[in-house]
Amino acid sequence: MGRDRKRRGIAAVGPWLPLPLGFLRSRAAAELSPHATKLLLDALAQLGPNATRNGDLTSAPAEMRKRVWTSRSTLSAALQELVGASMLVCTRQGSRLSCSLYAITLFPLD
Numbered sequence: 001m002g003r004d005r006k007r008r009g010i011a012a013v014g015p016w017l018p019l020p021l022g023f024l025r026s027r028a029a030a031e032l033s034p035h036a037t038k039l040l041l042d043a044l045a046q047l048g049p050n051a052t053r054n055g056d057l058t059s060a061p062a063e064m065r066k067r068v069w070t071s072r073s074t075l076s077a078a079l080q081e082l083v084g085a086s087m088l089v090c091t092r093q094g095s096r097l098s099c100s101l102y103a104i105t106l107f108p109l110d
Contacts, residue, residue, distance in 0.1 A: 015049045023106055028085055035078040040087060042067045043104055051107035055091045060099040 023029055032040070042064070046057045059079050061072055069075045079102075082088040087105055094100035103109050 017044055017047060017051070020106065028087070032085065033078065033081060035074055036081040039075070039078040040082060043088065043102065047104070047107070054107045055101065055103040055109045057102045057104065058099050059102060
């Protein structure tokens with residue numbers, strides 16, 4: 001029984017993404033609507049390990065339907081809220097043949 005049973009650190013299995021506590025405790029994060037918070041989590045889920053795909057995140061309705069976004073108006077409103085709060089930035093403006101791409105401002109662009 002002489003072993004120290006205190007654990008240090010986190011034992012995570014598989015890829016994971018740390019979020020800065022400063023952001024999680026910030027007023028900007030607290031004032032997000034539930035839909036904007038969900039969209040931010042879905043955007044974080046698109047990132048590769050170590051945020052390698054930042055700048056190549058999409059909010060195309062066909063892709064977001066896989067993440068259970070059924071209403072285009074709710075998706076658009078949440079996206080505009082995140083862009084207005086400077087949590088997402090548009091890296092490529094979409095057109096009729098290509099979708100818009102976004103980057104999360106918490107991480108450096110890749």
